[in-house]
Amino acid sequence: MNEQIRVPKVRVISETGEQLGILSTRDAIDRARMVGLDLMEVGPTENPPVCKIMDYGKFKYQQQKKEHLARKKQHVNEMKEVRMRPKTDDHDLDIKTNKAREFLKDGCKVQFTMIFRGREQLHQHIGRETFNDIMTKLSDVSKVERETRLEGRRMIMILAPAAPPKKPVPKPAAKPKQEQTGPASSEAAKTEPSQSQSEQPAQEPAPAGVNNGNETI
Template identity: 60%
Template structure:
């Protein structure tokens, strides 16, 4: 119902009209229904085009489309309940596969109900199920948390886990002074610290153009 004909797009006449209050107004000419819609500042929308005569309603079509799209968006993010079934004697390899499926469900944002079915004398060893569920919860602690602890219902033990939202750690920021500049200072070298501790005077490097030129040995002309 997102692309309905409205106002002048409605070609058939007469129509069956529903007013802005939801009241049935019977069969009226399309031009008359359009005039009534304009009087109240709304639109005439063809809501059931396959009916004869077609059913039209006076409404705010823009608001109608907005609410419909919002509802559809919410539906896409609707959380689902997934079930993972295991047995007290499930093979370790098969259990890992089932846990991987549970991890995918939790990462996707769905709840997961773990169900362990006991048969025969297995019912007298419920501690096996409790230990298994504790291991499952610990193994999936990075993506989910237990919403409902393990509970025995008849021959079944169930536990429900929900997704865990982990905040993304931010990068630490350098402290700033009052003028907005970084408060970090250049660190002194180890040799500079050592000289300061020994009480030796600090030396400053002279620029290259002020450094004294190295004296060269005097040369005596040959034959003197």
């Protein structure tokens, strides 16, 4: 970076991604300083080396963020192991089950291992009953990846984190109905007789000999 670049000439890329061509290293550093940035070597194996004008602090932050995400992804794929014996009491089993719940919520797989020694191998049903009980207690945060099976003196079961529930897709809101204001409604209005015309009483004829205006009927 900057004065640590020892070659006399470099191919420079601006902060906006523009190719500036081959410049002397000193000129490239001065150009970066003029805009308040740094000259970073991004292609040291090229001839001449490729450098880019950028914000070193921002670049370092982005690199740390990528490393953090990579470590987090590695942590998700990690396998945890919870060991127990056929003689493990209920209190200790609850503690181990709660710890396994935390591992599963963190995205880790959990291998449950029960070790049988000596005459304990005659009581393998204890291991299966214990694992079935653990499986039931953790069913809300896990799924069975490997069923209970015996490997030598060890009984093993593996649980994986349960897939998150799918979010329901919201339905589009229904559009409100608009009142009809087109020609059809106006025609209907024309065909309906007005109340004043339909309810107006018929005019009775005047009796004979009565002057109705200018004429005598």
